[in-house]
Amino acid sequence: xxxxxxxxxxxxxxxxxxxxxxxxxxxxxxxxxxxxxxxxxxxxxxxxxxxxxxxxxxxxxxxxxxxxxxxxxxxxxxxxxxxxxxxxxxxxxxxxxxxxxxxxxxxxxxxxxxxxxxxxxxxxxxxxxxxxxxxxxxxxxxxxxxxxxxxxxxxxxxxxxxxxxxxxxxxxxxxxxxxxxxxxxxxxxxxxxxxxxxxxxxxxxxxxxxxxxxxxxxxxxxxxxxxxxxxxxxxxxxxxxx
Numbered sequence: 001x002x003x004x005x006x007x008x009x010x011x012x013x014x015x016x017x018x019x020x021x022x023x024x025x026x027x028x029x030x031x032x033x034x035x036x037x038x039x040x041x042x043x044x045x046x047x048x049x050x051x052x053x054x055x056x057x058x059x060x061x062x063x064x065x066x067x068x069x070x071x072x073x074x075x076x077x078x079x080x081x082x083x084x085x086x087x088x089x090x091x092x093x094x095x096x097x098x099x100x101x102x103x104x105x106x107x108x109x110x111x112x113x114x115x116x117x118x119x120x121x122x123x124x125x126x127x128x129x130x131x132x133x134x135x136x137x138x139x140x141x142x143x144x145x146x147x148x149x150x151x152x153x154x155x156x157x158x159x160x161x162x163x164x165x166x167x168x169x170x171x172x173x174x175x176x177x178x179x180x181x182x183x184x185x186x187x188x189x190x191x192x193x194x195x196x197x198x199x200x201x202x203x204x205x206x207x208x209x210x211x212x213x214x215x216x217x218x219x220x221x222x223x224x225x226x227x228x229x230x231x232x233x234x235x236x237x238x239x240x241x242x
Contacts, residue, residue, distance in 0.1 A: 010078040014085065016046065026050065026162065034077065034085065043088040044077055053082060055162050060084055062132075062140075062161045069131045072124070072157045089157045094121065095147035095184065102191045109194040117152065118199045119206070121177070124156040126207055129170055141168040145176040147184070171210055174203050175217025178241065183225050187233055197241040215242050 015035040022029040027050050034044040049056040056079075063086075066073045075087040092100075094117075101114055125142060133139035142149075143163030151157040178196045182188055203209040226232055 010085075013080065014078055016044065016085070018046070019043075031088065032085070045074070045086040045088050046083060047086060048083040049162075056082060056084065058164070059161045062164060065135050066128065066131055066158075066161075069135075071127050071131055072155045073161070074157065074159055086159075089151045089153075089159060091151045091153040091157070093148045094150035094152050094156070097152050098147060098181070098184070098195075102189065102195075105191060109191055109198070111198065114195055115198055115202070118195070118202050120152070120156045121150065122174075122199070122202050122207060124150075124158060125170070125173055128158065128164075132164075132166070136166065138166045139170070140164045140166050141170060142173050143168075145173050145180055147180060169213070171213035172217050174200075174209050174214045175219075176221045178214070178218040179221035179225055183222070183233065193241060200241050211242055 016032040017035075019031045019033055022031065022045075028048040030046040030048075032044050032046045033041045035041050060076060060079050063073050063076055063084075067075060074089055076084055077087065078085040097117060101117065105114070128142060129139040141164065142158065142161070143165055144160060146160075149158065149160040151159055178199060181196050181199065182192050184192070200211075200214065203214060204211050222233070
């Protein structure tokens with residue numbers, strides 16, 4: 001029998017009750033109350049894949065491999081043909097944490113506090129690249145660097161790996177990180193510009209990202225964001241985060 005500290009593996013579909021539905025662009029995702037064999041109830045996440053079953057298979061495989069290598073990701077409780085039931089990770093989304101930081105710091109960024117958040121995120125991504133390269137022979141990129149796809153406690157958890165793939169390079173993720181950070185509402189504030197500069201410094205100085213590629217990928221993602229949101233951003237180009 002597994003101890004409580006280990007992953008709970010259900011051979012048959014466990015009993016659960018849906019508590020509420022999460023907002024998701026691609027799938028049906030629910031917070032559920034999951035009944036364990038000893039009748040105790042724990043919160044869990046039911047993720048039902050609407051598109052290709054390959055997305056489910058890929059995400060489930062990545063979650064198992066990453067957990068085995070010690071990276072902080074949700075445990076899998078049950079895997080079905082078109083869905084998985086996952087550990088519910090307590091904590092704030094990275095987006096909520098960034099919003100709190102900006103609200104509390106206003107335009108005067110607390111370098112130590114914000115730096116720690118970005119360092120944890122970029123280190124998690126770096127470990128993700130390292131582990132996938134070790135397992136598959138080629139590093140994956142995360143893909144959807146939406147700050148809602150990360151939960152922050154003492155550590156960072158990546159919770160949505162569906163868009164991860166082996167067809168890119170880490171500067172793509174880094175460029176998206178900067179672009180998303182800059183354009184979350186309200187966009188291009190002084191705090192966000194300072195925070196983006198700080199994130200770039202960590203990526204380039206601590207982890208050896210290529211600065212030129214990073215800037216190209218950020219500009220590419222900014223262009224895509226404007227197209228998706230049907231908006232044009234204007235900001236002081238003299239403020240160079242690079």
